[in-house]
Every structure is written in structure tokens, then in C-alpha cells.
Amino acid sequence: MADHDYSRTPWGDPDPVRAHAETLVDWSARVEAGDRVVVRVSEGAHDLAVAVAASLGSRGATPVFVSGSDEVTRAYLHAADEADLADPAVDHERALYSRADAVLSLRGGRNTAARADVPDATRRAHVRGRAGVREARFETDWVSTVHPTRALAQQAGMSYEAYRSFVYDAVLRDWAALADEMAGLKARLDAASEVRIVDDGADLTLDVSDRVAVNSAASVAYDSHNLPSGEVFTAPLSADGVVTFDVPMTVDGRRVRDVTLRLEDGEVVDHDAGEGGEAVASILDTDDGARRLGELGVGANEGIDRPTDSILFDEKMAGTVHLALGRAYDACVPDGSGNDSAVHVDLIRRMGEGSRLEFDGEVVQRDGTFV
């Protein structure tokens, strides 16, 4: 290993997998000596798990590695009764998470469609039945990240080699510097009452008064639980106007692109899509909250230069804004009055030439670049 010099890589470490693990453990999860850690490992993320094990060992933390295989889960879901799924005997699993200081999820499957044939009702029963386990996990310093796999490269329409570089460009940032930059944007968004998005095919005005923005800098120290991150987001109170989302994505296994929403008094009153219109209609019909917005986010990660059909990356892309139909994050609405819904579906727009993002009438981004 000493014969090679990889130190000219953008991340200054000869081994990007190790650098990823150390960023996750130190910057994102803030793991300390004596911490009890659960590491959830997807089928394709074994190499990252090895690096995370080394990183945790050297910090004096004690890990338990839990296996997160989509194929194993699918087999269980197909075989189990819906009644058992709704009321499962999970106290052993809940005990594991409730005694953990941090939970690191290393995603990266071998087939993004591995659970495609699990019926919706089964899926929902499983999610509902595991609410207690999820809550225990969310009370820890939890962080989700992604190890580059061939399946994810395929989903992105990229070669494995190019996708790997893409992931490490997104993950191995100078996070402290980005956190400082985004702090300015957060402060301005907190102070603003009105956000306006103006672009070819978009003129939308959002009321954000009294809401608190999150500086999502890929660390639990910033209320941010994704690596990569790199966005500032808040929960709009209301919205009026029209916006088209040009970034294509897969929602519940269905391809969606060029969705146009018209909003009045915060509610979607009309919608259209270049592809996947039924999927959008079905999301909007979930419940009352699904027709209102739960999030306005502004992407700021310069390492993410293209959409890859993965929301973890796409919504952080520099030069984009995104809105979510459905549930608002509690952190943005301390008084608990945020929009409530069973869904939270992000839709993304690249801000093009001639576009403007305005806070209280002041242009903060022009042509997709912060001013």
C-alpha cells in the first residue's frame, strides 16, 4: 500500500472508504469513547462497515452490526401475517436501540427494486408495527449514509466507477466550512417572512414567517441526520402560485417527471405531470395534509452536480430548490403547528438561467448561484 500515492485525491486521503467512515463517525455522529453504537449494514455496504468498525474501535466505541437486507425483509414480509406485522414482538430490537448512543445506517443495496412486489398494505402494517423501534432509534444520534453499489449506479444511469466518484465528491466535503456558509442562509431565511421562486415555468410565493430553518450540515450537532447533506430547509406556512419540478425521480417505484403544481392559500388546487401523473394524484389523495407543503429546501452541496434518482443526494444539489408535499419537520415548527400527513414527498427544481430566489424581495440566488 505504501508504494502508491493517492493523496492527490480531492479528499486528501488515500482511501475514500476510510475517509467516509471517519467523516460519518467523527463529524456526523460525534461518536465518543464509551459510546454504544448500532451500525445497520445493507447487503452492498460491507466494505464501508469494515471501515466504520475500524473507526469506532479506534474511538473506544462498542458497535453492534445489524443486517439490513432488502431481500431478507421482503421474504419476512411475504411470509408474515398482517396481524403479526401490525403488532410484532419487537422488545428485543427496541431494547437494542433504546440503549444505544448512536445508530449509523449504511445503505447500499444490490437491487433498488428488491421490495417492489411487497403489497402496499403489508408495507404500511410493517411500518406502523415498528413505530416503537423507530422512535427509539430517533432518540439516538442517528445518521444515514450510502455506500456506492452497482445497483445505485444503475439507478443513477451511471457507470460504477463514475458513480463512486460522484458519491465521494458529495460525501467528502469540508463540512465545517459549508456549515459556516449555510449559517448565513439560515439566518436570512429565519429573518424572512416571504420567499419567492421565479423562473421559466415558476412563480411561487411562500409564507415562512415565524418558522425556524435547519442548517443541514451532515451532523447531529446541526440537527442534520444525512451524510451527505448540504441544504437549508424550513416549513412554509402557506404558498400561492405555480411551480414545475424538472428533476425526474422514482416515487414508490413509479417514474415521475415535470410535475407542475398550482397552489392557492397553501393548497394544491391543480396539478399536471409529463410522466407519472397517477402517482402524483395518489400522493395528493393520501390525506388533507398531502395537498399542503411540509418543506421548502435550498440545495447547497457543490459536490452533487447531477440528479441520480436518490432523494438523499438529489435534494442537496447546489442550484436547486425543493418542496415537499406532506409532513413538516418538527425542528422547523417548534410550536408543533406544522403540516401533518402520512407522506413527505420531495419534488425538485433546478434553478435555470434568469431564475431568482428572493427573501422578502431581496435576491439571494440568481441563475442558480448564491449572490
Next chain:
Amino acid sequence: MADHDYSRTPWGDPDPVRAHAETLVDWSARVEAGDRVVVRVSEGAHDLAVAVAASLGSRGATPVFVSGSDEVTRAYLHAADEADLADPAVDHERALYSRADAVLSLRGGRNTAARADVPDATRRAHVRGRAGVREARFETDWVSTVHPTRALAQQAGMSYEAYRSFVYDAVLRDWAALADEMAGLKARLDAASEVRIVDDGADLTLDVSDRVAVNSAASVAYDSHNLPSGEVFTAPLSADGVVTFDVPMTVDGRRVRDVTLRLEDGEVVDHDAGEGGEAVASILDTDDGARRLGELGVGANEGIDRPTDSILFDEKMAGTVHLALGRAYDACVPDGSGNDSAVHVDLIRRMGEGSRLEFDGEVVQRDGTFV
């Protein structure tokens, strides 16, 4: 799948992996509806984990899948302080096992030498530090089994295809029938005071008075925690004579074959080996108990027709006997007076033409075949 007829396979199931999973869940671990189960999955055992998930789901049990990668463990052990290993923060892991009804270990790595460069002292500190986790696991209905991998085939010196057949021949037995057969052997061994092993290169007499034999029929219902199993074993009180063990094996990463032991009053007074003499000497020098016998076992699994350098299989081979240096199993010595040691190393002998196994002077096995 319906187009093919695999029902003429020895196990009468078109899918041996599924049959393996069902044998493990139903016969071995006796899983019932509502059970909380932990499934430990080695790197190479994913396909078996999928089948076990389906089996547990259909029984109404709730599984947690824990990842057991030798490479992950090695990375952790190399990075961690010995002090942290000796006193790790494992209460989250202990809580998981102490609330479990059953623990299923699916072994099957991708490299049997994956931990070869972990120093002995590190290994020992790790084992000692995890005593509490291990005890919690041993209080459940725990079972260890093996999924055939290419690494295990290589260790056995076999093609993958042949090794796969070998494993399923050993695992997919009529266990209830074998349990009934072995019950007779157990009863005779319980009643006997003296066992004599006579063969070319062996004449050993063992005192087994007042010891209780285990009918190891691959089920927790028989105090048996291995799948496959198929042996009857007890804990000898004393032994006198000479015996040579011709089955080659790897002990602590060192190849050992043709070990000869001379015993007087239950203690090894002389030893020799065709290969690996230093390994044998180092075992004997571990502590006082390492020079005495902890086990006499008689193999009875007709599906295991050759040694494969895996103790889980080799010691159950029909037509063999094995003795273990070191620790006795509690189940064989209810009054707790069994041999104590930090080691338990099994050594195996194939009983050849002209050999005899005698209980109180009566021949129970001749030429390696039960009479």
C-alpha cells in the same frame, strides 16, 4: 419454479435452502408464534438468511438480523484498545440477547482465515469482555448452523457443488428417527461404567461411571445446539491407554494430524504428532485441565461421509469416535465435578476394520459399524 420437479432429492423438498431453514426453525430451535428471535448472519450466509426470514415470518416470530462478518470483527479488533476490549460498553447488545427467546447463528464466511492476523492476546481480551453477551445468548434456545460457501468448500478441499451436497446430506436428515436410534446408545452409555476403544494404534479404557450422556439430535429439545448434529457424548472421569487420532484438522490456524496421546489416571503423560506437534504441546500447556479429557463422543450422522476440516461436521461423522482435551459439558456432569479448562479441543479417530468399541466389555460397535 413449478415446471421443474426436484422432489427426488434426498430431502424431498425442491429447495434445500428452504428445507434447511425449516429444519433449523422447527426441529432445532422449536420456534413458536410470538417468539423474539435474533438471527446472526455471516457474510456468506445471506441466502439462508432469506429462507430463515420466510420461515420465521410464517411461524409468527419476529426476527432481528445481526451481521457477523469476520472482516468487520477483525477491523474492530485491530483498531480497539485491549482495555476497551476487556471492558466494552455492550449493554445494548446484551439487552438484545437477554430479551430473545431464540438465537440462530448462520455461519458461512468468505475466508476461513479472515481473522488469522488478530493477535492471541487481543482475541482473548475480546472473548473475555463479551462473556456477559455470550451468557445471555446461552440462556436462549440457541442453535448454530452452517450455510455452504466457497470458502468452506475450499477448506474441505472440495468443489463448491460437491460441498453443497455434502452439507445438505448432513443437515437434512430424518432427525426424529436418528434421535430414537441414538436414545438406545445414550441409555447404554449412561448404564456403563467403562468404555474401551480398541483399534490398530489404539487401546484406551475410559471410566464413565455416574456420568450422563447427551443424545445430541440437533434440537434444543435434546440439549443439542448444532445443526447438523448426530452424536452421543459424555464426560469421562478418567482414562488409561494409548490412542491415535487420524482425522486431520486445523486448530487455531495450525494444521494437526496423526496425534497420539498416552494417558495414565486420566492425564496425558506422553504425546506425539505426525504434523502440528507444537500446536498440541501448546494446547496441553494451557492449564492443568487441558491435560485431561472433557469429552468422549461417538459420531452417528450417516450423512457425513468424510472429514471437511470443520469440527461442526467432523465430530459427528458416523464410524468415528472423538475425545476432547479440556472443559467438560455441564449437561454430562450434573454435580458440577467435570473437568475444567479454558480449552476444549476435539480430536477424532475413524474406527477401522477390526476395531471395537466396548461398553462394560460388550461390543457396541465393530469395524466402525454399530452392532
